[in-house]
Amino acid sequence: MGRLFNNRMKGGVNDNVTITAYITASLLELETPVTDPVVSKGLSCLMSVIEDVKNTYTTALLAYTFSLAKDTDTQQQLFKKLEDVAISDGSHLHWSQSASADDSDSLAVEISSYVLLAVLSADSLTTADLGFANRIVSWFVKQQNAYGGFSSTQDTVVALQALSLYATKVFSADGSSTVTVQSAADTHHFDVNQDNKLLYQEKQLQDVPAKYSIEVNGSACVSVQVAQFYNIPTPTEAKTLSIDAKIEGDCKTLGQNFLLNFTVKYHGPQEMTNMLIVDIKLLSGFTADTSLLTMSISSEVLAQKYVEWVDTKEDHVIVYLTEIPKHISMNYKMQMKQVLPVKNLKPAVVKVYD
Template structure:
């Protein structure tokens, strides 16, 4: 996935802190891993400063004239990440004090925080409770950066959350599951175990319990198809809210009880099923929060194996392979390619210790004609090969609108693959950023990526020019994919061809 904005950059920064914390706490940190993680932190730190405003706040695409107001929740996230990274890399103290001052200026008399900028993922919104949800998020950030509960900003923020929970508990409209998950973790960090337990009890009544795994879902989520070989990942917001509940169970002084760890284990079972083959999740914030929660669970349950575990995988035919997992190599990712798919394989584990085994099946399919939640119409100008210039240059025009179940999409990406032998004319791509709908553009690996703030049922028209780089015969169509960055199951694909794709003169 692309990482071209200030929110997406956080996924390249924060998880390194959680990895270092986990390996430190479990005494597994090697110099090699430490050097690599610190290099990533330094790079992420410098990159994040590109999105800083003069007043110390941060926004999704930086301090652009007339656009992208400072973003409250992104500033809170960057602030706590920088504060947590201080023990590993140099962070200019000015970047922390400025961001904290700016956030304190957004706090209202009732202790809640006013919103600035937009939530790119509208699944995180709790309706009328947006202010409470945002305030809980900011309170968590302040407590995670180790500010005491007596700090004026934190104290007032906790008053806001306490008032909100008492109101919700009293039956004044209930409370959104996402908001409850944030509240549970915020009160856990503040050391208010009674309120935390009360909220967790309420959340338990709303949990989805499928055999062993436990997770939380949100109302009116988009329906997705399930096939024999394809099990869709859970939406980003559901991974995130479930991870917050896990963090709430694990945040107990002096340590989580056996009862807490039992409840946590059932959540971990579900979360690990949502991980992709690279170790991340569906999107950005869910990856950050889930990895934080899983690393915390790993620290709480870590024990050194007394003997090695042996994993044997064999097929109904002649294939057989073995993996050894012991204290010396348990951080090593071991892989094997299965020779035949589909096929019957058996896994057997002997010995002692904890082993995580994942299978990943990847395959390509031609785009199918089906109903998509986006409408994408792609045209080339000129549309035919009659114009002599069409052999070497043409314009790609996109008409995009959202026709899904919501009033509008989250931030969306239009990914335009180039026809073989053609490259985009970069100045014409850059000009797209003048549109009120486009936040950023990138040219990467023969693709043009266009970031759209959101897409509604109002059609957005975008066009840029491509030119021939290498003459190629018998050109095949290329694919355009438009997808919701936070609900990747909401997408649309369309194909386009070069005007002279079947003309010999193009060779």
């Protein structure tokens, strides 16, 4: 398997079972027959671990995979597990990796998407199935941001796939609806019919702040969203990356070599960072020998383990680090030399970012 430069795109795929289910489901989506040796072996492998699966994400992904494979018995077995951990709130229904009903959880969107895909991928859908799916969709609509996406690229892709499939299942060539949004001093009407049903309609509310009501009359299914934009004071962000730079030697004597020591440290919530970039601005009149980049930490891990690439762009040295572990200082050294005297030398900046 390869590796992701950004672990926010990882979703819940973190072991052999989930990656096998993901690949098998992808092949089935491409209409590869279940008799294909790769698909058949993948399903057999997944079937052998179903009883031991405790992870909600994996259970939802397996339910979708076996739904695509038209294995009704296994699908129902997995649905039973999902029903036991479902988070129900009135007309809304969703799943989360934990028992918390945290609506901002990106993984909850992805898990619920796979459950919705599993329900809608059955050969025949009953009214009860569509009612069940509608509760999930109702929760989805509440999670969408003002631009139609969700928390991350990963959950947005899967959620839109699930919502698109739902739209095909409830599609009707007939019907229209009128949506009325009104307050005491402001009224807006939206007409949704067969000629404009794919058209995005938007109007600005004039009576804000105020209490608005939404009324829908008709037989067509519509999605209504209210977006509020406002400014807040710049929040104080908790820094999870730090860098400290020091110089060994006399940088004021022409032609003298000196060492730039810099330490990168990560103290965020994940065990490892994404790919990091260290941007070193050279002092005016100085050059750098990038071949001497070394690292020394308590475990004596070689520099090459984390240094992916070193590049020079004009008066900058760019160091690409594949990742660094949590709470371990990464100490690097780079040799520099002054080749041209410069008066009134100004400080240069060394920075690190994800």
